[in-house]
Every structure is written in C-alpha cells, then in structure tokens.
Amino acid sequence: MVLLLELQRATHATLHHLTAHLADLGLSPSELNALANLGARADAVATVSELGAAIGGRPTTLTGILDRLEQRGLLAREPHPRDRRTVVVRPTAEGARVAARILDAMAQLERRLTPEAVEAVSAALRELSR
Template sequence: MVPLLLDLQRATHVTLHHLTTVLADLRLSPSELNALANLAVFPDGAGTVSELGAAAGVRPTTLTGIVDRLEQRDLLTREPHARDRRTVVLRLTPAGTTAATRVLDAMTSLERRALSSLPSSAAADFAVVLQALSDGAA
C-alpha cells in the first residue's frame, strides 16, 4: 500500500506544475504563488511575516527570500506594525491583489474540475484528513 503522504506529495507536485503552467505569464515560482494566495485570504490582504509563514508552511529564512522577490516586483509591501515595532506587516499592493486573485481563481478552477466527479462530502472528508495531517505534523 502506498502511504497517503506519498500520494499527497504527488498530487501537490502535479497541482503546482499545473498552476505554474496556467499562470506562467506571472513568472512566479510555486512558493511565490503560495505566498500570494495565502496573503490574499488574510483580512485586507495583510498579515505579519510569522502569520504568512505559518499559513504558507514556510520557514522564516525561506520566506525572507520569497518576500524580497515579491516586494521587488511590487506585489507586496513591508510596513511597520501599528503597535509592535519589532513586527513587520506584509500587504498586497494593487498589482499583488490582481495576481493573487488570479492565483486563487486558478486554484478554485482546478479544484472544481478535479473534484467534479466526486460526491460533495468527499471534499469535506478530505479537508478533515488534511487538518489531521497538519495537526499531527505540528
């Protein structure tokens, strides 16, 4: 029997390949697509570096390079936190919001197409499995 995590890893690889192909004109890496999509679902398209790292599943040292590249392309900005000078807030720019919306739309389209032949409860069950795996790895 193939471990479920190996199947998940394969599905992730295929999904990322699809997304980078569909969104090739954005010239973003899978990690950059992931960061934009995660930042887009935060209220007002803004969150702290640690919040984005946790949501995207990326280590702070790796996230720094991703954020640097997205900032250089004017897709996000770094801002000081209103109450904590040690904390940096990342905020999508208008161009970043446009790109992130495209990423989320492509993800939604792929998800709908991939799950269209499954019963509606399958997606909910899968979400439970993903949460259990996330909780178990934490």
Template sequence: MVFLLLDLQRATHATLHRLTTELADLKLTPSELNALANLARHPAGACTVSELGAAAGTRPTTLTSILDRLEQRGLVSRGPHQRDRRTVVVRLTAPGTTVATRVLAAMADLERRALATLPPDAAGDAAAVLHALTEAAT
C-alpha cells in the first residue's frame, strides 16, 4: 500500500508552513490564505459562500468565521445575490484583490519550483489523483 494520504498530509503541512512564512507580514492563517486564493480564482473575485466553501474544502461554519476575520480586515465584503436575496455573495475588496494576487503569486512560485524537475505530464497526473481523492472523500 502506498499511503498517498500520508504523503499528501505531509506535503500540505509543509507547503502551508512555507506559504505562511513567506507571507508572514500579511498575518493571515492558512485557512484565510486558502479562502482568498480560491476567491481570487472566481470571475471578478466574487462567488457565493457555498461556491467558496466547495472550492476551499471548508465547512460552512468554519468558512463563516474565516470570512468574518477577512471582512473585519477589509479584504472581503459580503452581500445579497442580485437575483436571490437568500444567497450571500463574497467579493474581494480592492485591498483584498492586492493581497490575493500576492498569495496566488507565492503559490504559483512554490508550485513552479516543486514541479521544475518532474516530467511535463506530472502536474496533470497529480491533479487527477487529488481530484480522485477529493471525490472519494465527499
């Protein structure tokens, strides 16, 4: 047995440690970095809370406290959806966009360095494995 999950957990811990160290001046938790990065990947830096939760792999109650902290810092705003007022939309603010851009750049740089010595198709293979693990767990 390979135990990819143990390797994945170790890699996740190491990469989050590296990112929080590189971005220490932002004073953001790994969960906050994750939320900002996932929000930045949505068109116009906006999506529903449920879409963000699914993208970030975060439970709604956990995401609410993450968003509370990000909103207090002026990095995101929340408001009603234009067509469905029961749905909450989260948006990056201008400062949030600046921070999220920096977070994505740090992630891209770490990923680029990690994949530099691997064959070109390795990233696609890894993404397929991660997707399969996510699907099996949900």
C-alpha cells in the first residue's frame, strides 16, 4: 500500500510541476494529459475511446476536456474513416506544437532521474498495469 501512496504523491507533484512550468498555456492537468497522450502517439490520432482509456478519465469528463481543447483550436474531432459511429480526435497544427512542448517538459522532468531509476519505475508501473 505504501507504493501506491508514493505513486499518488509522485503523480500529484509531477502534475503540479508541469502545470506550473506550462502555466502560460492556461491548460488544466487533464488537458495537458490529453494533448500529451495524443502527441505521444505515432500518428497523433486516437478514437475518443482510446484516448479515454489512455488518460483514465470518465466519458463525461473526457467530453468536457475535448470540448475545451476544441474551442481553443488545439484539437479537432472528425468521423472515423471506416466506422461512422466512432469519432477520432487529432491535434490541430497549434495543438501539435503545444503537445510537443508538453512532451518536452515531461522529458526534462524525467531526465532528473537516473536511467536505472527510470527503468525500475517503468517496470513497476508495467506490473501494476497488468
């Protein structure tokens, strides 16, 4: 149980650091997370369901996040090319620039750890995700 408390504290501290470091963007931690997850994908495109699973949010919460990002011109929603019942989301050109900046800030934060620490934490998180 102590590990999970440490994970919660580390998550909170990381989000606080990122939100402060990227304050000029005016994005919430959830919005930063959504854009980062999109930007980290090879094609920068995800279905709403895939993005929801990646960020661990409830569908109604995700809808609000996507609405705000779309209103700010950072994200576009469109029909899935093969399944009209499904919606895909992708960052706009500006959204891709913001996502790259978020991912860079995350990488800078991660570089504070030794490679061995990164591997150990990654391994533990993979185990918890199973």
